[in-house]
Structures are given as structure tokens and as C-alpha cells.
Amino acid sequence: MTPPRKLLVSGLVFLPWLVIFQATLIFAQASSVLAQTTQPQTGQAPTRVEEPRGVVSLRVTNQAFDPRAPWQKQNEDTIQGSALVIRKGWLLTTAEMVRNATLIEAGKLGRTPSTPVRLVRVDYELDLALLRVDSPDFWKDLEALPLAPQALSGGRFLINRWRSTGRFEQGTGEVVDVRAGTSRYGNMEIPQLRANTNMGGLGWAEVLTLDGQVVGIITSQNQEIQVTPSPVLAAFVAAADHPGWFFAHRGFTWQRTDHPALAQALGLRPGGPGVLIPEVLSGGTGAREIRPGDVLLVVNGYLINNEGQIQHPLYGRVAFTLALNDLPSAKTLPAKVWRNGNVVDINLVRRRYRDADYRVLPYAFDGPADYEVLGGVVFQELQLDALRAWGKGWTQRAPQRLIIEYALNSMAEGNHPEKIVIISQVFPDPSTLGYESSANSMVVRVNGRAVTSLASLRQALKSPLEGFHVVETMGGGRGSLVLKADEIPTIRERVGKLYGLPNSIPVPTKPAPKKPVPTKP
């Protein structure tokens, strides 16, 4: 009969073998998946390593406010994807994964994601989010994967993800190119790596590795996959640790000068460097330092060629606009412009677009859009979300005049930032008889006062004209709507009851500021 102590010892001796056995199983699974999915066609296959400890699975329940009826939320949805272990306690994933999240859960090593996760920082421009898992138990058996310091410019890599079945899957992909692009919702130009793969169903923050280092995470998949490369991931994580670091937008438009006559007419040497600045925006980097008609020659030490490209140490030949975010810590960037026949040194102030720089906000996640109700008429500021809410083919299906306004005038002009206030809904009611066609028209004046935002609309509604509210519109529907001011509360109550419009108008809530919590590894 074996004494109990001896049994314990033999058990301890056996445990490491169990772990090795499990790991072998996982590797065997991954190998079999690889055999099913991707076989390298050309180039050298990347070394296959065990990455499961650096990649976790995420399960996110999200629920958006209805952009066209912001007093109610749409159906909730659950998505599954991946996150990268940055360091103990911290995960990195895409912003798309956590958009409008009501519950984020993480799982490791193939287990069902059930550990609660906190969203610490999200940037829809970079399409990245930083997450925190407080449970110490979660971090056992997990290891951070190092970020590759250099962006991949070619060759093959591994794609790592956990499937919802609990299986770890690896495949390969091959880089097509690196170029400047914008994220799914944002306007900021960021480096994007395009790559080919035979794997499908990607775009949920799968982690790309090569030789044990992370080279990027996948943000979307169409014909190709779009990848945010590792230097951007590193900069985003570093910015979380350094208050004041940020990523900036461009504050001007530019035009290439590679046509000899254009270069000569501008006083440039044909074939020489520089891009023409036709227009300056109200916000963004250089908006107040650059002038229309300038030719931008050098930015942050990079010589800009006449097609607008620079030779970047991380990304190779890319659009010069990527240089604006080389240093998230920088307040200004030195630049040289060709102005009135002279080379002039200027400092471009790095700026990120504020809400006030937009006339049409490109997104407003994690909270309801603001709105105002006058009797049975609902007013909102035009947001891209509301246009996208028309569904697939929204660029054809949404009201044409509003799409034009978004496409041509989404940015504020000059020093007069303003929003586009629209009548988003007209609830059928005796008080709105004949006004139904005015939904989706733009509000110009209310009670004789110009309306440039919901705030100015609310101000105008305080002063009815001889007992009437007079709403003047353009871009569709009728010219004006008139409502009796003293009937508004009665109408409001009637419409509220009939159509389920909450009686009290919620105070507009912006996404809660996600303050970074500096934690050193």
C-alpha cells in the first residue's frame, strides 16, 4: 500500500508531464489546422511557435443607441475575437471589438471567455483599445508577446486566433504593401499593412507574429486583410502611459506637383520636392501655420517628393502624412515651405480634430446622440452614424441631400464651426399634419434665428414668434413648419404616449472619458 505522502510526490512529478502533454496536443491541433488552411505558396515559411499564451479570446456584448431614435437602444449583439497580451494585466485589441460594449469578457487557453474585462482606453481613429483584467488568476499561464520594433515590409507571417470552439488556430499570410490609410471610422492617416491569406472570417483583432514577435493585429478583411503594424501598437500603448502624448490629424489638403508645368508655374524645379497646399482646414496639424498656396517641402526632417511621399525608416516609401504621428510626444513638427518664392521655416503645431472641427461627426459610439423634441418633431445634429443606419448601400439609400452635405461639407469652415441640424423624425399627429415630408430636411432658422447647432436651436425655441414656433428648412420637404407654442406640452405628451418617446429628454452623455491608468510592467 502506498503511503499518502508518496502519492503526493509522484503526483507533483507527474504534473509537468501533463502540461507538456497538453501543449503537445495544442501544437498537434494547430498543425492539423495549418494543414487544412494555409500552405505557403512562395517565400520562406515563418517559424511556427507556440503563441497561445500571448493571445486570449474576447467575447463582447455590444448594444448601440439607435442613431435615428437615440432615446432607445438597438438589439444587443455578441461578437468574439482576439486580444494580445501586452503585459501582465493588460490586453490590446481593436476599437471595433469594444464599440458600444456593455460586457467584455476574456478567456484563455481555449476556455470560454468569462473573466470580466475593463475598457481603459479606446481610440476609434487608430482602431485600437487597451483593456485591463484585474483578476490575478487570469494571468497565470499567460505571457506577454513582444512587439516587433520594425514594421513588416514584405514576406510571410503567422496569423493566430482562438476559435469559439476553444481551438487555437494558426495560418499564414503574405504582405502586399504598407501604405497610409484610415481606420474604419476615423479620418486620421495611419500606417496600414495589406496582406493576402487563405484564412477567412478574419478582422476581429487576430494577432500576427513572426519569430515570436507581434507584427500587427488585423482590423478588417475584404479581399485582403488590413493590419495595424506593430510600431503603431507600441506607440498607442506608450501613449497610454504618457499623458499628453497623442495622435494628430492633418489640417490641410494637398496636391502633388509632379506635372512639370505645375512645378514651373509654382516656381519649383521640375522633378524637385514639394506638394501644393490648395486648402487649409479649421483644425488639425498645421491648420494655422500653413497657408493656401504654400508648397510643403520638408516635414519633421523628411524631404517630400512631388508625389507626396517620404522615405520612412519604418514603413519605406509612404505618404508624407504618416510623419505627423512619428512622435506622439511632439507638440510641433519642424517644416519647410515654399512661400512667395522663398523657403520658409515653420513649426507645424500637432492637433487632433475636436468635435467642433466637424460639421458631421464621423462617429459617436458608447452613448446616445443628442436630440431635441418639439411636439412631434425631432431634431438632431447630422452624424455619419445616422446615415450609415440606412444599412447596406446607405450611400444610395440615405437621403441624397444629407449624403451630399456629409461628402462635401463634413468639416467646419474657417472660424465658424457649426453643425447641421436636421429634422430627423416627424411623428404623425394632428399637430404635424402636412409636415411628414419634412423628415431629413436641414433646419436653417427657427423663430427667425439661424440654427447652427442643437444648442442654438434650444436658444431659438425660447423665443416663439407671436405664440408660434416657426421652423424654416431646406434640402427637401416643405419650406417651413409652424407649431403653436402653447400646445407643445400637450402634443409632446400625446406623441410620447403614442410612440413610446420618453417624456424626459435624457441629458446627452458623451462616451465616459477613459483615463489611462499608468502601470509599468
Next chain:
Amino acid sequence: MAPKKPTTGATPGGFRHRLRRMIPWGQASLSWAKHQAQRVPGGKAVAARWQRLSTPQKQAAIGAGGLLFAGLVFLLLWSRPLGEDALEQAVVSIEVTSQHGDWATPWNHQARERATGSGFVIAPGEVLTNAHVVSDAKQIILRQGGKDTAYFAKVAFIAHDCDLALLRVDDPAFARVTPLKLGGLPTLQTNVRTYGYPAGGEKLSRTEGVVSRIEFNRYIHSGADLHLSIQTDSAINPGNSGGPVLQGGKVVGVAFQTNTQLSSVGFFIPVPVIRRFLDDIQDGTYHGFGEMGVVTSNLENPAYRQWLGLPSGRSGVVVDRVLPGSAAEKFVQPGDVVMAIEGDPVANDGTIAYHGHRVNFSQRAEEMQAGERVTLTLWRKKREETVLFPLSPYADSERMRNQFDHEPYYLIYAGLVFMPLDKEYLATYGNYWEQAGKNLLYHHFYKRVEKPDLPAQALVLTRVLPHPVNSAYRGMSGSIVEEINGRKVNTLQEALAALENGRGAYTRIRLAHSHALIFIDRDDAAQAHREILANYGIPSDRRLP
């Protein structure tokens, strides 16, 4: 059950028999008449007066009455419904070979097309049909039902805004065909017959239907005009277009379009629109509809009416906009209420009473010719006012219409192709302009209304024909041109003048919205000009309006 006696359409014998019964020849009949007269109220007095007349007086009266009756009978026979054989003579099939301009490559032509439609003789040697049947026609051949004679026709007048055209045939044999006569506006739920040659068949086809709606509708040929139209459940198929719709032997409309979203529905152009067209061309020119140029909204909302201070019992529509350059521009103001047109009260939904129907109030103006004056009763600043102003065609409507019967206009400089922005050019981006830049859509549909002080027209850089003189600019096609050599340009003529008056070594072109700049070396452009035209197979560098 005994068969019913026929009530109309008699055999010759039966008709004569009735005639004998009805026309009382001879003395016996006079007594019969006297007897009958005494049976009706007041008849006794008439009978007494008859007794007082002398015999010659009586004979004269009988003679006159007989003549009057014979006249009535003649009129009745003369206006009886036309026989089918007479219709086969008057309703013709129209075979058209047409060729539309190519707005994508404006120096080319699109492929020739052959199509058939219908038409009918409206006057000796003249055939009425739809404009869309004979648009862009290169050759028109008419044939009568069941006959093999082909008559060549020419378009005498064409009105794209109301989809009507008048063809002329010079052949004297054709001039002998009896014309059809125009009737009036049919009433709802009455039967109409549509005649024509659907699918180009040789025999005249006839379909019957019921008038189901009389209202304003978009005429899809021009794509931009609304006029009175009549909806019927009579099938109107391709080839029926231009054929007459008859009721009681008279033309009550011209079949012209259908609605593919509705089943078994056809539309025809009613007589008021036809008559206006025929009156318009009396002086030898088609002028188009006289339009007021006001955009109105209904006033069904009581709060709106109270705000305007409209007296109770009065109604109308409120003017939202007065189109710049329109007939009403100096006479009507936004905020006015149109209470009546030509004395006809306008309801709060914008309709007036019209031959027993309710139609949009502008129908009154629709029936007038350009130059005629329309009277509007307005409610302005809480007072009633009457304005009287001459109607005129709205010049700016033309760029909003589909274009026909002319080649596209263009101008080529240094391989840059400039064209006016119009609906036909937008159509090169898809049926619903889905691929067109939003800048083009704004300029075409909204600029004129929202920024009335700016010119209505716009000029587009439609293509860049690649050549070293321009190749760096090839991505800029599809943009609105803002200025050339420092001059604002909105038309081809302005562009030509600005290009010809350029000074210095470079031509400078600025695009709207992006504000991007194009510089072209003027000497290089002059040298490259012929080469570009030859390389791209372009016979001429311009076609100006």
C-alpha cells in the same frame, strides 16, 4: 328569360321604322301631335295657340320643324362612332431609326436603334405621336394597318416637355386620310379604348380600359416635367406609345407611358395638354409651357394657417420658394399664400375644381401659352392682394431634362474635355447617378435653389485624354471647374473666352471644392493639340451650343 331588345345600333329597317314613328307626316299625325301635346303640362295652352294659326302658317311651321329634325338626324349620323376600318386608316404605326448622342464620348454617336410606335392623323397630312417615339430620329416611316405602303414622315414640331410631336407627310395619298377628332376630358370610371401597334405588329390593336385617375404626373420622357395625365387599366405596351385613346369615337388622349411598379396600368396624355401643344405651334414655333416658377407647400396644418392669419373659410397653399429668373420672381414672394388662380379657389391641399375632378392648381397656368397673363389671388402679410403677370417658359428647366435631338456640347483643350453639367451627362454615371461625385449632384440639383445668386450652370472637366502635356492631372476628371486663367467659368463659351484670353506661359485652371490647380504650358498645349485629337480619333475639338 327573354333576350333583351337592343337599345342602340339599329338595323336600317328598324331605324326607318322608328323614323316614321317619330316624324309625323300628314294630318293624321297632326291630330296625334295635338293629342300628345295636351297630355303634357302646359300642352293645352300650346294646343290652343296652334288652333289659332292659319293653315299656311301651320304648313310653314311643320316644314321648319321637319328641316330642324332632319338636321339633327344628320348630325347624329355624322358624329357616330368611327368604324374600325376608318381607324385603321387614321392610326398609323411609326417605324423610327434613331441615333442618340454619346455624352461619355461626346464626339462619337451611340449605336443606331430601330423602334416602333404609334400615331394618328390629326389633320390632313399631319400625325400626332409621342416625342419619345421620334426623338433623335434619322428616318421615320409610317404605315397604315394592314397596308403595305410606307410613307416617309418628318418631325414638324416636337415638345419634349409634354412628350408630344407632330409629324408631316408630304404624300398626297396620305393627305386623304380622314383625321380623328379631339374630344374632351373623360370622367372617372368610364370606358376608353386604346389603339396602336404594340410590339410593332401590322394589324391595329385595340384594348379597353377604365379611367381610374386624373392627376398630375411626371412625364418620364423629359424626366423633369409634371403635367396632367390620365391613368387607365388599359394595357399600354411598347409600341402603343403615340396611339390614340378614344371614347365615343373621339380622341381623349395619347397613350404614352406605364408604371412598371403597378400591374396593368397605362397612362395617356389628356386633351388639355394636347390642345395646348397644338395651339402653341400655331405661329410656327414651339415655345413650351408658360410656368409660374413657384414652389408651394400645402396648408392643411391648422397652426400654420393661424400663424399666417388666414381668415376662416379661406384656403390655399403657401409659397416656399420663387425660382430665380422665373415668371413669378417679381410678383410673388416666399410666404405668400396662393388663395385662387384665375378666380378658382385653391384648396389647402393645392387642388382646384376642374371639370368635375380635383387637380393641382397649376393646371390653370398649364393651359395657358407663354406670354399669357395669369391672375393669382394672394394672402400677403395678412392682406389679400391680386397679382397679374405673364407666364414664360423657365429657361433653367432645360438642363434638368433628358436631352434629345442635339449632339452633346464639348470643348477640348490640351486633352482636357469640358462639358456643361446636365442631366444627360450625369446619366453617364448610372441610371440614378449612383457613381457621380457628390459635388456634381449638388451643383445639378441643389445649388440653384439654395444659392439663387450663383449661376445655375456649371462646367465639368469630364475627361483627361492622357498625353505628356496633361498626364499628371488624369485623376481630376469628373470635377466642376471653378475658374480658368482667373475668370469664373460656368459655360463652354465662358471657358473658350477665358482660354483664348489667357496671358503668360501657362493656362491656369482651378477646380471647385478641392481647389486643386492645373497648370498647362500654353506652347506645349498648342503643339499637342492636333496630336491628341488624332490619337484619340476626335474629328473636332469642339461643339458649342
